[in-house]
Amino acid sequence: MSDPSTPAPGHAGSDVTSGQPGNVILEMRDITKEFPGVKALSNVSMAVRRGEVHAICGENGAGKSTLMKVLSGVYPAGSYDGEIHFEGRLVEFHNIRDSEHAGIVIIHQELALIPEMSIAENIFLGNETASGGVIDWLSTRVKARELLARVGLQEEPDTKIREIGVGKQQLVEIAKALSKDVKLLILDEPTAALNEGDSQHLLDLIAGLRAKGVTCIMISHKLNEIEQIADSITIIRDGRSIETLRVKEDGVDENRIIRGMVGRDLESRFPDHTPKIGEVFFEVKNWTVRHPSVPDRLVAKHSDFFVRRGEIVGFAGLMGAGRTELMRSLFGRSYGTYVEGSIVKDGKELRLRSVADAIDAGLAYVTEDRKSLGLNLLDDIKRTTVSARLSRITKGFVVDDRQEYNYAESYRKSLRTKAPNVDEGVAKLSGGNQQKVVLAKWLFTEPDLLILDEPTRGIDVGAKFEIYGIIQRMASEGKGVILVSSELPELIGLSDRIYTISEGAVTGVLDREQADQESLMRLMTRRTPGGGDRSRESA
Amino acid sequence: MDKVKKIFGGDTRQLGMIFALVALIIFFQIWTAGLTLTPDNVINIFQQNSYILVLAIGMVLVIIAGHIDLSVGSVAAFVGISVAIAMRDWGLSWWLGILFGLALGALVGAWQGLWTAYVGIPAFIVTLSGMLLFRGANQYVGKSNSVPVSDDFQVIGGGYLPEVGPNTGYNNLTVLLGLLLAAGIVYGALRSRRALVKLGAEVEDAWVMWVRLALICAAIIAATLLFGSGRPGTSFPVAGMILAVLVLLYGFISNRTVIGRHIYAVGGNRHAAELSGVKSKKVNFLVMMNMSILAALAGMIFVARSTASGPADGVGWELDAIAAVFIGGAAVTGGVGTVVGSIVGGLVMAVLNNGLQLKGIGADATQMIKGLVLLVAVAFDVYNKSQGRASLIGLLMRNARGRGGGDDVTPPPSAETETAPINESIRQSS
Numbered sequence A: 001m002s003d004p005s006t007p008a009p010g011h012a013g014s015d016v017t018s019g020q021p022g023n024v025i026l027e028m029r030d031i032t033k034e035f036p037g038v039k040a041l042s043n044v045s046m047a048v049r050r051g052e053v054h055a056i057c058g059e060n061g062a063g064k065s066t067l068m069k070v071l072s073g074v075y076p077a078g079s080y081d082g083e084i085h086f087e088g089r090l091v092e093f094h095n096i097r098d099s100e101h102a103g104i105v106i107i108h109q110e111l112a113l114i115p116e117m118s119i120a121e122n123i124f125l126g127n128e129t130a131s132g133g134v135i136d137w138l139s140t141r142v143k144a145r146e147l148l149a150r151v152g153l154q155e156e157p158d159t160k161i162r163e164i165g166v167g168k169q170q171l172v173e174i175a176k177a178l179s180k181d182v183k184l185l186i187l188d189e190p191t192a193a194l195n196e197g198d199s200q201h202l203l204d205l206i207a208g209l210r211a212k213g214v215t216c217i218m219i220s221h222k223l224n225e226i227e228q229i230a231d232s233i234t235i236i237r238d239g240r241s242i243e244t245l246r247v248k249e250d251g252v253d254e255n256r257i258i259r260g261m262v263g264r265d266l267e268s269r270f271p272d273h274t275p276k277i278g279e280v281f282f283e284v285k286n287w288t289v290r291h292p293s294v295p296d297r298l299v300a301k302h303s304d305f306f307v308r309r310g311e312i313v314g315f316a317g318l319m320g321a322g323r324t325e326l327m328r329s330l331f332g333r334s335y336g337t338y339v340e341g342s343i344v345k346d347g348k349e350l351r352l353r354s355v356a357d358a359i360d361a362g363l364a365y366v367t368e369d370r371k372s373l374g375l376n377l378l379d380d381i382k383r384t385t386v387s388a389r390l391s392r393i394t395k396g397f398v399v400d401d402r403q404e405y406n407y408a409e410s411y412r413k414s415l416r417t418k419a420p421n422v423d424e425g426v427a428k429l430s431g432g433n434q435q436k437v438v439l440a441k442w443l444f445t446e447p448d449l450l451i452l453d454e455p456t457r458g459i460d461v462g463a464k465f466e467i468y469g470i471i472q473r474m475a476s477e478g479k480g481v482i483l484v485s486s487e488l489p490e491l492i493g494l495s496d497r498i499y500t501i502s503e504g505a506v507t508g509v510l511d512r513e514q515a516d517q518e519s520l521m522r523l524m525t526r527r528t529p530g531g532g533d534r535s536r537e538s539a
Numbered sequence B: 001m002d003k004v005k006k007i008f009g010g011d012t013r014q015l016g017m018i019f020a021l022v023a024l025i026i027f028f029q030i031w032t033a034g035l036t037l038t039p040d041n042v043i044n045i046f047q048q049n050s051y052i053l054v055l056a057i058g059m060v061l062v063i064i065a066g067h068i069d070l071s072v073g074s075v076a077a078f079v080g081i082s083v084a085i086a087m088r089d090w091g092l093s094w095w096l097g098i099l100f101g102l103a104l105g106a107l108v109g110a111w112q113g114l115w116t117a118y119v120g121i122p123a124f125i126v127t128l129s130g131m132l133l134f135r136g137a138n139q140y141v142g143k144s145n146s147v148p149v150s151d152d153f154q155v156i157g158g159g160y161l162p163e164v165g166p167n168t169g170y171n172n173l174t175v176l177l178g179l180l181l182a183a184g185i186v187y188g189a190l191r192s193r194r195a196l197v198k199l200g201a202e203v204e205d206a207w208v209m210w211v212r213l214a215l216i217c218a219a220i221i222a223a224t225l226l227f228g229s230g231r232p233g234t235s236f237p238v239a240g241m242i243l244a245v246l247v248l249l250y251g252f253i254s255n256r257t258v259i260g261r262h263i264y265a266v267g268g269n270r271h272a273a274e275l276s277g278v279k280s281k282k283v284n285f286l287v288m289m290n291m292s293i294l295a296a297l298a299g300m301i302f303v304a305r306s307t308a309s310g311p312a313d314g315v316g317w318e319l320d321a322i323a324a325v326f327i328g329g330a331a332v333t334g335g336v337g338t339v340v341g342s343i344v345g346g347l348v349m350a351v352l353n354n355g356l357q358l359k360g361i362g363a364d365a366t367q368m369i370k371g372l373v374l375l376v377a378v379a380f381d382v383y384n385k386s387q388g389r390a391s392l393i394g395l396l397m398r399n400a401r402g403r404g405g406g407d408d409v410t411p412p413p414s415a416e417t418e419t420a421p422i423n424e425s426i427r428q429s430s
Helices: A064-071 A096-102 A119-123 A137-150 A166-178 A196-211 A223-229 A254-262 A323-330 A355-360 A370-374 A381-393 A401-414 A431-443 A461-476 A488-494 A517-524 A531-538 B002-008 B012-031 B039-064 B072-089 B094-119 B123-142 B151-158 B172-199 B206-228 B238-256 B258-268 B270-274 B280-306 B317-327 B339-358 B363-386 B392-404 B414-422
Strands: A024-035 A038-049 A053-057 A081-086 A089-091 A104-107 A184-188 A215-219 A232-237 A240-246 A280-290 A298-308 A312-317 A337-345 A348-350 A363-366 A449-453 A480-484 A497-502 A505-511
Touching: A024 A064, A024 A215, A038 A053, A038 A064, A038 A215, A038 A232, A053 A064, A053 A196, A053 A223, A053 A254, A064 A104, A064 A184, A064 A215, A096 A104, A104 A166, A119 A137, A119 A166, A137 A166, A166 A196, A196 A215, A196 A223, A223 A254, A232 A254, A240 A254, A280 A323, A298 A323, A298 A337, A298 A480, A312 A323, A312 A461, A312 A488, A312 A517, A323 A363, A323 A449, A323 A480, A355 A363, A363 A431, A370 A431, A370 B270, A381 A401, A381 A431, A381 B258, A401 A431, A401 B172, A431 A461, A461 A480, A461 A488, A480 A488, A488 A517, A497 A517, A505 A517, B012 B339, B012 B363, B039 B072, B039 B151, B039 B206, B039 B238, B039 B258, B039 B280, B039 B317, B039 B339, B072 B094, B072 B123, B072 B280, B072 B317, B094 B123, B094 B151, B094 B280, B151 B238, B151 B280, B172 B206, B238 B258, B238 B280, B238 B339, B258 B270, B258 B280, B270 B280, B317 B339, B317 B363, B339 B363
Parallel strands: A038 A240, A053 A215, A053 A232, A104 A184, A184 A215, A298 A505, A312 A480, A312 A497, A363 A449, A449 A480
Antiparallel strands: A024 A038, A024 A081, A081 A089, A232 A240, A280 A298, A280 A337, A337 A348, A497 A505
16 A cells, blocks of 8 residues: 555545445554654555455564554554544544444454353453343343354353353454444454364354454464455555555465565475484373363373484374373473373483473473463563573572573574564564574573474564574484474474374374375364273273 | 763663662751761661661562562561570570571471462462461560560670771771772672673773762762761661671572572563473472561561560561562562662661651651652552653653654664664564
8 A cells, every 4th residue: 555645435436455446444544653762653554445354464563463552542542643534434542442432343362351250241341231230131141142143152151261262262252342333343363372173163253244244354374364264455564554455356365465574475485404314212102191180181192102313293283182281291290190101212211200300301392372381571581591491501509691691692693583682671572583582492401302382373474484494403403393383384394294183192193295284184183092981991 | 861871771770769769868868957867867777777678688589489478577576586585594695596596487487488389378378377376476475575685686786896996087897898898899890891891792881880880989988988987886787787798698699599590480470480490389488488587587686676575576567678679669460679679669768767757757647658659669660661661761861852842853772773673572562
């Protein structure tokens, strides 16, 4: 969208890019938002047509979330420059309530539901069906049930949020939005935490809402989903709106979107890599682990697998299949209760009773949830880098701060972490750079086996490519790498071998050549032999 | 303004507190017509508040780890009466009495640490219980009586450095210590500068370092002369010495040792720390135990100063200590705080208290003022954080620009310029 002087909305021909007539519901003009020292948005303009799904694409930090916060009133009118026209009127939102009143509802990536309250209570939270302050529970439940039916969620309205999975919680959020007579629904990374099945269900639901006239703005990193569902795509790069694409008319595909986002062609999504695979050095046999609080549930069932030196071993599974649980139970029993099984590394059986044991034995585990499990966001780069193996740079109990600086600096350089220096707080870094700091932290422990749990989640395309390169470099150095990922193309593109997990059990293993999305999906959804009975027997 | 910022270094949050303390001292010095900065008064401030400051050192670690300790006043009173009685009835010498007191503190701390760390009961509850438990224990052990302590024990609370050497008009030991401290700081600064140069890291301009060192040395020498020129027989108090040693020790522990790092890690993100091999239970246990040991020490210092242990010792101390820590920049959510900051926070309260007393302001008004100061100090912190910067200087700079009226913004200091292009953070986070 290069032309800033867009015509008034609501008129025929107001659609600036394609020149096609369209009824514009929302137009943002020359939005500029500055933070002290940083221009987050500069002259961003975009127009959303009524009843379409409009995707916003851009690398992390391009300014997508800021733009949505401007739109929804999180950043109140007056704190930014530019105009917002909604349904043909110039609007000024001073808070979220204002924008919701106008019919704009935003669903954030981090769901805003209260776990201990019921579905119905959550849906009507802040918007209670009440007279004189007294809640009418009967009509609340009836209305909740209607809304749940609209989003295709078969749960009782009295069910507590913590009892349902994250996929269903996402649907509750949408039901909540629908309860507010939403005209424009903004979804920020709606499928980031969902598995393929739940994602597809959500996309179908969005398509259904579109058919009923609800306009959607969707921010997503999953380009295949955008290609599948979006009618228009606005690309934002470095705080500027680059272009708006019409998916059908312009024949947009993933490569076209990536080109817009990074401003160049990505020749390949994976770096070149010739695996140098050695002998088997890490083996897990008959690994069985109980759920920490539900004793008759097994989260890992008699799992066997092995890793060779220099090999990248993928682990595929649907959400809830138990991949993270398996890896964390291996990593010094940091999850669940050990039942039976053995870990053999370099011919010796390991007894890892704590995370410290696991680190000493040469294991490293990069958690899937960077912010809540992987990082202390109050720390700086250098302290984080050395935190998992302080003993490497201590004499007695005293930390050698020169060595600390040296190591942190050398990892910053070799992983190309973008930060002015290693004194920078990790909270200030982008997702990709935070992940590099986490990788540095674990590489600093000098592991033989590196377990990576969703290492590229929430990371933009350019940084992903770099992380892939780092993973391959580790393998080339003779380390074993276990890669857990929900993105099948990533697993297929990087792994030398892929195990599939379903209901806590290993259901198959495929070599690089055999692995494709279809065969993996078949194995991932295979039911465990014996099913639930076996777990009860063993418990 | 840039130059000021350079001289005082990056930690502007702490700097703000130090400025506030200096401003407060100057204010009272003027208002009390010079009564604040007399040798006797300064010595008095230290003696009256040393035990609270000792508590603040332990409390900041507890708060960094994400807990709170409400029992410190009761624990101090319980240990104080036990030590007084042990010395009276069992004939323990003063140093055995101190060791006994510290051991008792460790025992009490182990008790509270056990419940907090290993049973998993919130420290608020455990120490609320401890507050009642040990207050009762104090009255049970002492039968609600006051028990006096011997003269040699009283030195740790009410004693001064002895007079040695020729009569210079100053207390020679105090002056010597002051000079040693100044020399040590200069030496340390030069050494770390050399090390940085060796590493090839950026170093500040030489003049910045020298101006800063000159300011620090001037402050130390002024304080030294103040402490050294009191009434004959008085000088830098022994309690102040104990405090100084503890500040150095705990400052070092919190910054440079493994356990120190682990305390910040557990408070900042317990799950991440555990998945990095930190044994968080052990950390929590040690932090709680350490607090009670320091509470025991504080109790003994107080008993020594007041020459006897009584049933009402230590009432309300926990609140003074907690206030000092939060004024000193710690975060309620854990993971943030410094030992030095807490001492400065404690001194702010102490100077305020003292100045108001000198002016004859009643206890009622004093309490109200102290309450408001706590609120305003933390509110200032919170406001700064919400503005994305924790800097008093930055605030002043922005206002200066605003008055200039021009649109062209003066370039921010180098670090910020470098950050800007890659730093999606400010846009993404929050």
